Amino acid sequence: MAKYHTDGLPMASFVVVFSLFTSSFIVPLSEAQMVPAIYVFGDSLVDVGNNNYLKISLAKANFPHNGVDYPGKVATGRFGNGKNSADFLAEKVGLPPSPPYLSLVSKSNKQKASFVNGVSFASGGAGIFNGSDNQFRQSIPLSYQVNYYSEVYQNIRLQLGSEGAKDHLSKSLFLIVIGSNDIFDYIKKSKLQNEYTPQQYAVLMASNLKEQLQRIHALGAQKFVVVGTGPVGCCPAQRDSNTEECKEGANSLSVMYNEALKSMLQQLKPALGISYTLFNTYTVLTNIVQNAASYGFTEVKAACCGIGKLNAEGPCLPVASLCSNRRDHVFWDFYHPTQATHGIIVEKFFDGPSKYASPMTVKELIAL
Template sequence: MANGLAFVILAFAIGVLLHSANAQVPAVFILGDSTADVGTNNYLPASTFKANFPHNGVDFPFGRATGRFSNGLNTADFLAKFYGFKRSPPPFLSLNGTSAIKRRSFRGINFSSAGSGLLDMTGQVTNVVPMSEQVYQFSTVYNDLVAFKGKSETEKFLAKSLFFISVGSNDIIGNYHSNQSIPKEQFIPNLGLVYEKYIRSLISYGARKFGIVSVAPVGCCPSQRLYTGTGDCLDDLNDHARTFFSTMDNLMRNLSCEIKDLKYSLGNAVEMTMNVITYPQLFNFTDVKSACCGNGTLNAQSFCTPTAKLCSKRHKYLFWDAFHPTQAAAKLAAFTLYGGGPQFVTPINFAQLAQA
């Protein structure tokens, strides 16, 4: 079993190197939360959820804290590289004026905002950009493109572009720990309906290729392990993530049957992450429970700040802070999404999606 898994990882890693040159898309548009944010919240003066300070970015070029909740790059960054882009699409809010937006929109823009969710109420306290606003921001880009290229050419361009979405974990964690928590059987289907609304909005603007990452087993994050008292995963919260994947799987199947030219890849982040947690040695990890940056039990009782305890072998850790993956884990996730098999990404992987 272990040797087989190692072979799978080696095979799709080589596949990425061999096929990245011809697996191109004209642009990548990214929506979601901190798993894909490359600095949006830096441009939100009122936001209290930021990562533009050390030790964040310690392994980024020049050790710069960019606003990513990571020691370096995140999954969205690596996917952009695999698709042949020299750099990851910039935050929408970093683009000053219509001309800058037009220039960047030909290669892609990142709308993701750390702390956000599918529901407007998620992240409201920290003043971040919810999915509803992210989709609206994209609509303004669409209008600018139409004004420049015309409606027909814009929709052809967008139909070939990739729409990468990674969102939902903040909604699920927030509801789970709420004093007015809604039962999983009711809450997750409702999240699916909201997700569907946003995907249909993007489809109405011409989007046809969706690379979607479902919610990871958030019950295994260091912050959630604290609730068990034993350091084990919070299994009930992971069940929410599994149910969310099933909901998204059904949603995307139904949409692809309804809209014949719609293509998608759905990453099963639960299976991807649990595979690493179960077989850490295969992926060169020695710690899959605690945070690299933080303080206290599992290094998860405080945020990653300039005064927090910082691990020295960051490439050996699965988790960067109490919630987020390290650069090494993010790269592995991107490899899996791009070249992985159907147990991790369905019905096709991200490399195949580019060519579809």
Template sequence: MGSCTLSSGGVCVVVVLLCLAACCLTCARGAVPAIYVLGDSQADVGNNNYLLHSLLKANFPHNGIDYPGGKPTGRFSNGYNFVDLIAISLGVPSPPPYLSIRSKPMNSSVYLKGVNFASGGAGVSNLTNLAQCISFDEQIDGDYHRVHEALGKQLGIPGAKAHLAKSLFVVAIGGNDIINDLLLSPVSELLRSRDEIVSNLENTLKRQLQTLYDLGMRRLFFVGIAPLGCCPLIRELNPTKECDAQANYMATRLNDAAVVLLRDMSETHPDFTYSFFDTYTAVLQSIRDPEAHGYKEVKAACCGLGDNNAMFLCSPASVYCDNRTSYMFWDVVHPTQAAVEKLMKIAFDGSAPLVSPKNIKQLTES
């Protein structure tokens, strides 16, 4: 990871994998038996492909242009997303989308290798992008709960507990709740203040994380919310085209709440450990000093239409940049693979305050 990036001229699978492995100098091969992923489009590897009526999909060009084979997979990216890179670093397979394997028998070994439940558009609230995605609650209480039962039947209850305790859970959630609030702000502001919205999200997230703990989660990597006010979509809505202060305020508030929730969980449950990645600060540092962090463009999207390619998600009709390694944003809200590589290098073997109280390497070795 780190500075390893794909050339703009195409993809060489072998070179990419070797590059990613070589740049991760502290890769912990075989440190965990599996990765179980829940969240939104940052982590979706194709679940939304199976949602017949959803408009929130990325299974068409130019998405995946830098992914092995150059074809779209349902990842909201030009290549790998952050879950793929974590899996490469840990020496385990990137977990498949749950909806691609849900028909497997309850005793299938496929669930032992990890599963990705993430769905583009999902939020902490069940109302966020309703009917367009698999809600976070459904990912937990429905899909993951079924896998939890399958593991229990296959390994026995003690064996399943031991397996899940050694596995890494990954959660990336909350950004869509904020984006939806901003897009619907004339209505939402009449109902609740933004502080009230964040407080409600905090209470819901507390319940959801506790449920995951009750279902075996013991090691959690939690991805904090980025400075959403600085993504191309929200900038475009701002008359000044600068970062939107309200969006960033809500992101920091929800991040702060998540940090407190995780700390309280670790104090209440001594067998629970976690790593919180401060995506907000890491991304903002790059936006404020792009060249120092290897970027030439941190405002415009690489793939899209309109001013700064910020009017629509990447689609076959979009134009896209040639030098994708110099762009922070792939589309109106999602990062390029190059940006994710830089961020995950920090998350994997960085230190506080950007990743704490442990980095991923330390979390998976404990």
């Protein structure tokens, strides 16, 4: 397979091999494990530290106040006060968090890498389209994340054998959380708006995602957990600076994309023979914002950590203002949810109800 890279972006030009089996080898599950592994693709909503290894990237969170509620109160590179949705999903299925891919293949990692318990390729600023990270100068767009996964796939085949790898990957979960940065890109750039109507752009997003899902499936994936985009116009950074109301243009495009995504997955399922759950993030987060008290929140507009009005005029830096009770806030910083919000999201797509997760919940997907 051809190798790809961008300026300053690490190129996965090798396969980390630590075992070679001439026959198939099955990794037994512990009693607590519901699946063998979780492989994570996405943006800052599920980044667990890959961007720490991108030298010139502006999209980093490896400094306080980030991580203030994470075990050990450590800023790991997660864009939040604690755990994100990928972490909570791992907990649900009895696995440790999927580690950042670049940490496993970095020159400073002296241990031989193992990917059989899962790995995360997610990167803050990443989009479905390669150019959506321009604002942050560097991230790992989805197509490059899939390139890295192809290296992981080869490694797993070498470790487990062809049939062992097939069995392992067919039972594993492939979590996809991406699209918000592409929407932000569209509403900021008149060039994109002149080239595509919002509907055309939404369909193009779904079409490009389809290509990457096909690539992942060709490399052994069978069970996909796809998370739709939320009401992105309601995050603190997008709210109107005067009225503090949600930005309807951004929300409207998110709705269009989610519909295109739903249609694409319905067509892809019989074509590839995959199974999936699609999570309706938009409805869940809208419900949380509109009925905050019933979820234990008191603040839905302002970020917990940030600068200026609504704490939305700057990122969560060490000098930023920090709220005293993170559990009160839906949003951690100007773009990202708090740990509490992530926890609610995972509860909804893991167990339902069906209006949030279709055509099945994650729990039902695992049972197939």
